[in-house]
Amino acid sequence: MTNRNSNLVLLVAAGFVVTACVTINIYFPAAAAEKVADKIIDEVWQADDEAGGREQPREKSGNDTRNNKIDNKPDEVRP
Amino acid sequence: MTLISLGFFLCISLASAVDFKASSPAVTQLRQNMKQRHSQLIPFYDSGAVGLTRDGLIVLRDSNTVPLSGRQSVNILVTAENQDRNALYREIALANNHPEWESDIRSTFAQRWIKWARPGWWYQQENGSWQKK
Numbered sequence: 117m118t119n120r121n122s123n124l125v126l127l128v129a130a131g132f133v134v135t136a137c138v139t140i141n142i143y144f145p146a147a148a149a150e151k152v153a154d155k156i157i158d159e160v161w162q163a164d165d166e167a168g169g170r171e172q173p174r175e176k177s178g179n180d181t182r183n184n185k186i187d188n189k190p191d192e193v194r195p
Numbered sequence: 196m197t198l199i200s201l202g203f204f205l206c207i208s209l210a211s212a213v214d215f216k217a218s219s220p221a222v223t224q225l226r227q228n229m230k231q232r233h234s235q236l237i238p239f240y241d242s243g244a245v246g247l248t249r250d251g252l253i254v255l256r257d258s259n260t261v262p263l264s265g266r267q268s269v270n271i272l273v274t275a276e277n278q279d280r281n282a283l284y285r286e287i288a289l290a291n292n293h294p295e296w297e298s299d300i301r302s303t304f305a306q307r308w309i310k311w312a313r314p315g316w317w318y319q320q321e322n323g324s325w326q327k328k
Contacts, residue, residue, distance in 0.1 A: 144293075144296050144299040145214070145215050146299070146303065148214060148215035149215050149296075149299065149300060149303045150303055150307060151215070152215050152216075152217040152287070153300075153303050153304045153307040154307055154311070155217070156217060156226060156283075156304075157304075157307055157308060157311050158311075159226055159230060160226060160229045160230045160233055161233055161311065162230065
């Protein structure tokens with residue numbers, strides 16, 4: 117009897133875990149989407165910066181080498 | 196107990212595997228198109244003729260600042276840009292196998308375009324009114 121009860125508990129617990137996983141997967145990952153948006157905007161508006169303009173988005177991963185190139189520009193080309 | 200531990204482990208693995216993709220041939224092509232078009236749009240953003248809308252698009256908000264001869268070309272630019280932006284949001288949603296995320300992606304982009312807009316550019320606020328950055 118005890119064994120049957122513990123099996124039931126295990127089953128319910130497993131059910132919670134599976135539900136949690138599904139829930140995680142269907143939610144829109146807002147923070148990750150923001151990062152992707154920033155990366156795309158940075159690329160699309162890059163021509164702007166080459167023309168001597170806009171400040172670049174900063175919240176990006178460190179492996180973006182374009183930032184290094186931009187940071188090496190002399191200050192006078194930036195407003 | 197082992198089963199529960201395994202379940203949690205699986206759950207954590209799945210959660211960490213949830214990432215946001217933005218790479219597909221269509222997305223790459225759209226990014227390229229928009230990048231090339233942007234340099235032509237800059238003067239119109241600067242003059243305030245074109246503004247960034249709250250729904251992640253652009254619009255010719257003040258045609259008076261554009262000479263009559265140039266209005267048609269601005270309209271063509273704005274239409275093409277909006278087609279690409281709409282397609283970009285849709286394609287990113289599809290790249291993630293979540294077509295229903297399109298509106299969330301659109302609103303995320305809408306906020307980020309405005310956040311990174313250059314000072315002097317016009318954008319639409321949440322209530323629909325226009326604001327100079």
